[in-house]
Amino acid sequence: MRSIKTRQIMELNQTQRNLIEKLGVxxxxxxxxxxxxxxxxxxxxxxxxELTFDEIRETLQVSKSAISNALNTLMLTNKIEYITxxxxxxxxxxSNLSNWKKNAADGLHSLLSINALMKEVLAIRTDKTPEFNKDLGDVIAFIDFLQVELLVIFNKWNQLK
Amino acid sequence: MRSIKTRQIMELNQTQRNLIEKLGVxxxxxxxxxxxxxxxxxxxxxxxxELTFDEIRETLQVSKSAISNALNTLMLTNKIEYITxxxxxxxxxxSNLSNWKKNAADGLHSLLSINALMKEVLAIRTDKTPEFNKDLGDVIAFIDFLQVELLVIFNKWNQLK
DNA sequence: TTTTTAGTTCTGTTTTAACAGAACTAAAAA
DNA sequence: TTTTTAGTTCTGTTAAAACAGAACTAAAAA
Structure with missing residues (x-):
């Protein structure tokens, strides 16, 4: 038998619990x-x-199935990882902190991905609403602009580091 | 009595319906x-x-209450407006297209607002996990950086216009 | 081999979100 | 004044998300 030290049950103070709640919301x-x-x-x-399945389970007081599903999707979305x-x-x-920058980039990217749809909209709009279409074109141009500039920003940050 | 012309029922072609569906999702x-x-x-x-309550209702085939609630929250969040x-x-x-830039800015702002919470977390973290804390500090610094740079970008865009 | 462990998957329940339909309201029109 | 209209609000239903608890699985340990 291996001597695996069973850690004492996780204690969180009230400040920590409050923060978990706020972050959770x-x-x-x-x-x-x-x-x-x-x-x-x-x-x-x-x-x-670094917490085990059961430590998380006991601390949060939720069922195994809920924990299992949560951990798996968090891993699929690269937000956490595990070690042995x-x-x-x-x-x-x-927590996969070192990947958060990439996650942020992914998040922004998917946020900007609406522009493909916007372009589809503009392409099929009637030409009887020139002012509206111009506004829509502006929005599209702005998001395109944002996309480029964000890339510049990310590169700038990486060079600073 | 006023002669208010009742417009013919709204017709959407299949391309339009598909786009509404994709944007909706x-x-x-x-x-x-x-x-x-x-x-x-x-x-x-x-x-x-510019569509009336009933035109929207008939086109989308949903109940009055659903339309009413949808329109009101869309107005509260500044995504649409109405004229008389x-x-x-x-x-x-x-659609409140002219405000979309501001809405985008608001969206980004609330997205970056997580940093206040992150700073709270870092402030109460144990000092026994220096590496983790450093990573967390990096994330915070990055988001702060992003916030500043985004402001610069918005200003740059406004000057281009 | 049997037993334990760490986690997964399945089934049923609870909770919540979203909606429909009808009753209602307030302002304008008749 | 009454009637119509444009929209709101209330109540009940349906549908979907989230979860609990138990049965199950696969690998490691005994």
């Missing part, structure tokens, strides 16, 4: 489901940055 | 409810850019 507003939001927030706030420790069967989940 | 992914998404998309695609025509009791709703 924030993420929910972006469309992320409650449990997923809480897990992600917990992994950001917790003193212990030799001689330990459990997986240790942790 | 896009907006739904950002957390906007289905009917609201459809109304907003309709007002972008329709040849007639003298001697006509109806309101004519239209």
């Amino acid at each position: 924030f993420h929910e507003k972006t469309g992320m489901p409650p449990t997923e939001s809480r897990v992600l927030s917990l992994l950001l706030v917790s003193d212990e940055i 420790k030799s001689g330990d069967r459990k997986r240790y989940f942790r | 896009f907006h739904e992914k950002t957390g906007m409810p289905p009917t609201e998404s459809r109304v907003l998309s309709l007002l972008l695609v329709s040849d007639e850019i 025509k003298s001697g006509d009791r109806k309101r004519y709703f239209r």
Whole structure:
């Protein structure tokens, strides 16, 4: 038998719990489901940055199925990852902080992806509404502009680092 | 009695309907409810850019209550507006295209508002995880940087115009 | 081989969001 | 004044999301 030290149950102080709640609500507003939001927030706030399935489960007091689903989609979307420790069967989940920059970039990209649709709209609009069409064209031009400029910004940041 | 011309029922071709659907799905992914998404998309695609309550209702085939709620929240969030025509009791709703730039700016701003929470997190984190904390600090610095640079970009655009 | 463990998947329940339809309201028109 | 119109608000229904709990699985340990 391996001597796997069972850690004492995770303790969160009230400040930490409040922050998890606030972060959770924030993420929910972006469309992320409650449990997923809480897990992600917990992994950001917790003193212990690597937590096992059961530690997360007990801390948040939700069912195994909910935790399982949350962890899996968080991994699929690259927001968390896990490591293993030799001689330990459990997986240790942790926030994928180093990837957040890329995640942010992805988020912005998908946000700007509406422009393809906008261009489709403009292409099929009647020519009887020139002013409206001009406004729409402006919006499209602005988003295109934004896309280019954001790339510049990202490069600038990477050079600073 | 006033002679208010009842317009012929709105006709949308299949291309237009498909686009409304695609735009609708896009907006739904950002957390906007289905009917609201459809109304907003309709007002972008329709040849007639100013539509009455009932025209929208008949075109989309949904209930009055759904339309009423959708229109009101779209107005609250500044995505649409309405005009009136003298001697006509109806309101004519239209996409608030000229405000979309501001809406985009607002959207980005609220997106970046997570940084306040991130700073709260960093402030209360244990000092026993220096590497993690450093990564978190980097994320925060990046978002702060992004905020400033986005302002520059918006100004740059406004000068181009 | 049997047993334990860490997590997954399935099924049913609860909760919440979204909507329909009817009753209602306020202002304008008749 | 009454009637019509344009939209709102209320109540009940439907549909979908989120979750709990138990059964299950696969790999490791005993």
